[in-house]
Amino acid sequence: MSKNQSKMFWLDIKFAFSLIKKNKLVVLGFIIVLIFIFLAIFGEFLVDPKTPSKIDFKNKLLPPSRDHIFGTDDNGRDIFSLIILGAKYDLFIAVSVISFSILIGIIIGSISGYFGGIVDEIIMRITDIFLAFPGLVLAMAIASVLGRSFTNLMLALIIVWWSSYARVIRGQFISEREKPYVSAAKLLGLSNFRIMFRHILPNTIYPLLILATMDMGGVILTAAGLSFIGLGPSPFEPEWGSLASSGSIYLFQAPWIMFFPGISILLASLGFNLVGDGLRDVLDPRLRR
Amino acid sequence: MEVQNLTKHFPILGGILQRTVGYVYAVNGVNFSINKGETCGLVGESGSGKTTVGKLIVKLLEPTKGKIFFEKNDVTNLKGSDLKLYRRSVQMVFQDPYASLNPRMTVKDMLVEVMRSHKIYEGSEYEYAIKLLERVGMSEEHLYRYPHELSGGQRQRVVIARALCLDPKFIVLDEPTASLDVSVQAQILDLLKELQEKYNYSYLLITHNLAVVKYISKKIIVMYRGIVVEKAETNDLFKEPQHPYTISLLSAIPVPDPTLVRKKIILKGEPPDPIEPIKACPFQDRCPYVMAICKEKSPPEIDLGKGHIVKCWLKA
Numbered sequence: 001m002s003k004n005q006s007k008m009f010w011l012d013i014k015f016a017f018s019l020i021k022k023n024k025l026v027v028l029g030f031i032i033v034l035i036f037i038f039l040a041i042f043g044e045f046l047v048d049p050k051t052p053s054k055i056d057f058k059n060k061l062l063p064p065s066r067d068h069i070f071g072t073d074d075n076g077r078d079i080f081s082l083i084i085l086g087a088k089y090d091l092f093i094a095v096s097v098i099s100f101s102i103l104i105g106i107i108i109g110s111i112s113g114y115f116g117g118i119v120d121e122i123i124m125r126i127t128d129i130f131l132a133f134p135g136l137v138l139a140m141a142i143a144s145v146l147g148r149s150f151t152n153l154m155l156a157l158i159i160v161w162w163s164s165y166a167r168v169i170r171g172q173f174i175s176e177r178e179k180p181y182v183s184a185a186k187l188l189g190l191s192n193f194r195i196m197f198r199h200i201l202p203n204t205i206y207p208l209l210i211l212a213t214m215d216m217g218g219v220i221l222t223a224a225g226l227s228f229i230g231l232g233p234s235p236f237e238p239e240w241g242s243l244a245s246s247g248s249i250y251l252f253q254a255p256w257i258m259f260f261p262g263i264s265i266l267l268a269s270l271g272f273n274l275v276g277d278g279l280r281d282v283l284d285p286r287l288r289r
Numbered sequence: 290m291e292v293q294n295l296t297k298h299f300p301i302l303g304g305i306l307q308r309t310v311g312y313v314y315a316v317n318g319v320n321f322s323i324n325k326g327e328t329c330g331l332v333g334e335s336g337s338g339k340t341t342v343g344k345l346i347v348k349l350l351e352p353t354k355g356k357i358f359f360e361k362n363d364v365t366n367l368k369g370s371d372l373k374l375y376r377r378s379v380q381m382v383f384q385d386p387y388a389s390l391n392p393r394m395t396v397k398d399m400l401v402e403v404m405r406s407h408k409i410y411e412g413s414e415y416e417y418a419i420k421l422l423e424r425v426g427m428s429e430e431h432l433y434r435y436p437h438e439l440s441g442g443q444r445q446r447v448v449i450a451r452a453l454c455l456d457p458k459f460i461v462l463d464e465p466t467a468s469l470d471v472s473v474q475a476q477i478l479d480l481l482k483e484l485q486e487k488y489n490y491s492y493l494l495i496t497h498n499l500a501v502v503k504y505i506s507k508k509i510i511v512m513y514r515g516i517v518v519e520k521a522e523t524n525d526l527f528k529e530p531q532h533p534y535t536i537s538l539l540s541a542i543p544v545p546d547p548t549l550v551r552k553k554i555i556l557k558g559e560p561p562d563p564i565e566p567i568k569a570c571p572f573q574d575r576c577p578y579v580m581a582i583c584k585e586k587s588p589p590e591i592d593l594g595k596g597h598i599v600k601c602w603l604k605a
Contacts, residue, residue, distance in 0.1 A: 180389035183349055188403045188451065189376035198402070202393045 016282045023281065029274025036268050039087035047081035052236045061254040071256040073246060075235075079257060083264050086238040089150070090268060093239075094219045097157040098212050104158070105165025110196050112166065113173025124170070130163035136222060143231040150233040153226055157219060168211055172204035206283040214276030217269030224265045240265050290346065290379075290459050290491060291322035295355035297341050297515075301564065313563050315341040317515040317571075318355070323508070325458070328485065328492040330502030330523070332538070333512035334560055339495045340384075342512070343461040346493065347381040348372060359459065377407060380452035384464040386444035390436040396422070396447050397432040403454050421450040426480060442473035446480070453484070459491045466501060478505055499542050503527060508596070511535050514561055514571040521597040531599040533576050570602065578603055 020026050039046070048054070056076035064071045070079035112123040130138070139156045146152035176182060177200065185195045224241030226232055232242045240261040247257025296318050303310035316338040323329045331339050344350045346357060348367065356365045359379060367375050383389040391399065400418040404410050410417040419429050425446040436444055445465060452460055462481065466474035482505055484490060494506050502509055503523060510520040511532065519532040530536045537554040556575045570576070570583040582602050591604045 180383045180385060181391045183344075184381075184383060184389040184448075184451075185391070187347055187349060187376065187381055188406070188455070189373045190402065190406050194402075194406065199391050199394075203391070 019282045020278050023278055025274050026278030026281070029271045029278060032267055032271030033275050036087055036091060036271060039084050040091040041088070043084040043087055047078075047084050049085065051077055051081040051085060052238050061250060061257075063254070064256055070260045071254065073243070073257045074250060074254075079243070079260050082238040082243055083240065083260060086240045086243060086261070086264075087268075089233065089237055089239040090220050090223065090265075093150075093154055093157070093223045094216045094272075096154055097161055097219045097223070098215055100158045101161040101165045101215075102208065102212060104162040105167075105169050106201065108162070109166040109169025109171075110173050110201065113170035114177055114192065114196050114200065116174070116177075120170070123166075127163045127166050130160070131167070133160075135160045136225065139222065139226055140229070140231060143226055148231060148234070150237055150239070153223060153232050156226070156231075157223060160222075161215070161219065165208075165211070169204060169208065172207060173200055176200045176203055210276055210280045210283060213279055214273055216272035217276075220265060220269045220272070240268075290493070291358040292342075292346065293320055293356045293358070295319040295342065295345055295357065296353045297338075297345055297350060298353045311564055312566075314565075314567055315515055315563060316345065316352075317567055319512070319515070319517050321510055321517065321520060323459075323491055323493060325491055326485065326489040327508065328494055328506040330506035330509040331493060331495045331512060332497060332499060332502055332509060334497060334538075336514075336560055336563060337512045338515035338563075339497075339512055340463055341515075343381060343463050343493065343495050347379055347461055348375065349381075373407070377455040378457050379459045379461070380455060380457040381461040381463060382445075382448050382452050382465050385468050386441065386448045387436060387468075389448055390444060392436055395433050395435055396439075399447070399451055400454050403451060407455060409455070417454070421454050422447075424453065424484070425450045426476075440473075441469050442476060445469060445473075445477055449477075449480070449484075457490070459493070461493045461495065463495045464497070465494070467496070467498070474501070481505065499539065511538065514563065514567070516567070516571050517598075517600065518572065519597075519599045519601075521593075521599075522595060525595060525597050531593065531597070531604055532572075532601050533578055533603070534572050 020030070054077060056072075058076065059068075059072050060074055060076040062068055062072040062076075068078050068080065070083065073079055073082070108123055108127070112120045112127075139160045142156035142159055143153055146155060173196075182195060182199060185199050190199075223232070223239070224244065227239050227241035228245040228248075230245065232245075233239050235242060235246060243261035244258045244265070247254065247259075247261070250257055295316055297316040298312040298314055300309040301311045301313060302308065319338075319342060321329070331342060333339050341350065345352050348357075348364070352365065356363055358364065359375070364375055394402075397415070397418055400421060401414045404414045404417065418432065422428060422431055427443060427446055427450070431439065431443065431447075436447070439447065449465075465481070466477050469477060478501065481492065485492065492506070494502060496502055506523055508520065509523050509526045511518050511526075511534065513534050519526070519530070519535045521531075526535065527539065530539050537556050540552065540554045554577070556577075558575045561571065561574065567587075568584070569586055570588050573579050573583045576583065580602060588600045588602045589605060590598050590600050592598050593604070
């Protein structure tokens with residue numbers, strides 16, 4: 001790294017921040033996401049990490065008060081603590097589902113898009129099978145076949161999610177592979193592997209990053225939806241969707257059980273969407289320089 | 290470098306089954322040969338198949354028909370490691386230097402990568418990269434620049450340096466100066482000339498700019514609709530153009546003398562659609578001297594001596 005290069009890098013970062021700052025909603029999104037990540041990492045130190053197993057029927061269904069600012073649930077657990085502890089489950093699901101989807105998407109999409117022809121045809125028809133099912137229904141089917149657990153929920157979501165990434169990356173590769181710099185790389189005798197991953201992939205990464213950020217919200221929402229209908233982790237893993245689900249029977253008696261996890265889900269996915277929006281503005285090369 | 294009957298037809302796919310519904314007749318039976326250390330200009334209007342010829346020669350495209358010989362070896366169907374070896378001898382410089390450089394790689398990365406993949410100059414890639422940059426009139430300070438941090442002329446120099454790093458013998462220059470402004474054009478052409486004198490490269494210069502060809506090349510090939518209509522030594526061609534198309538092409542060169550009254554030959558009609566199959570003489574619809582035979586039979590190649598060959602019934 002030369003001095004010039006690192007200077008350019010910092011200028012880039014500064015410029016990016018100046019673009020972000022212009023849009024107040026994006027700033028809001030960033031704040032939400034940062035709080036979310038903070039809670040996911042440090043949540044255990046903020047509240048009693050044993051809350052999920054502390055069942056206390058004396059204090060069940062208490063409305064929000066000074067002791068329990070979000071109230072308590074049907075097992076007498078403090079909802080505020082549960083939500084903070086649940087953040088890590090939701091973030092973990094979102095990050096791992098998206099990263100595995102991207103990984104699979106890159107491998108499949110790049111081969112398909114780069115080589116084209118019959119390879120592309122076969123791979124894309126297989127992808128179409130996955131895309132043809134409504135995502136939530138397919139995830140439900142897979143999750144219910146695999147059984148109720150945290151990993152199975154993730155697995156179900158990955159199986160549903162990768163196909164759209166494969167599609168996007170394939171499209172990017174197809175548009176990039178006709179560009180002169182790819183011809184030039186071929187002409188210089190570089191290997192296909194190198195051209196795919198060293199030359200084309202870095203040029204497709206921005207749209208991918210934007211899509212991934214936007215999708216984080218979608219994954220959180222879908223994961224919560226699945227655990228809401230009972231396909232998520234056990235009640236001792238306070239994932240927000242299952243928290244909301246446990247409150248659904250008490251909707252009229254104790255609406256706060258469902259309300260606060262629901263709001264958390266909403267805010268988290270909204271935050272990622274706003275950041276994704278902001279990233280698109282920042283990373284759009286037409287706005288730069 | 291020699292090509293015989295080189296032909297490329299691109300299939301046009303159509304319908305839901307993606308069947309071939311027609312062809313783009315890009316290159317139709319091109320013959321020529323270029324000697325070592327020589328520069329040969331390939332001129333013609335847009336869509337005449339010049340660039341396709343270049344891409345066929347460097348094997349970015351597979352020819353439909355015909356053969357390509359390099360140093361007496363048939364290289365038409367090279368594959369795998371043979372092809373990689375061929376890449377070291379034959380390189381190409383593309384028209385748009387900005388588009389042909391990866392925007393996310395520094396100059397050094399690009400040069401070193403190529404040397405590594407061919408396992409040449411192992412251990413001294415860095416020093417050789419500097420040497421290459423110096424050879425094209427740049428210096429070490431440009432090593433860590435990204436393409437967008439370079440000027441147009443510098444980018445083209447980097448592209449040339451990258452082509453040179455495999456130490457090729459034959460370089461296809463596809464409109465190397467088209468996207469540069471005039472003063473930089475001259476610099477790049479001088480650089481190419483100088484490199485040729487030093488290292489005895491052979492060039493195939495593809496261009497629509499006749500001034501460029503006149504400046505640098507010894508021989509000229511004129512193409513029209515994928516067919517070579519005339520080839521000759523540069524001086525002969527400029528002095529005594531034979532084919533009606535070449536004559537009209539030359540008459541379009543601006544002369545910096547406002548008092549000179551010139552007869553500009555303006556061709557009627559549009560350049561032909563390359564989707565239609567070639568019938569007899571491809572120039573018949575626009576030729577001012579069209580005869581009955583031009584619409585019936587394809588014109589023969591007529592040798593006027595001194596390597597001046599014209600494909601026209603007028604000279605038969």
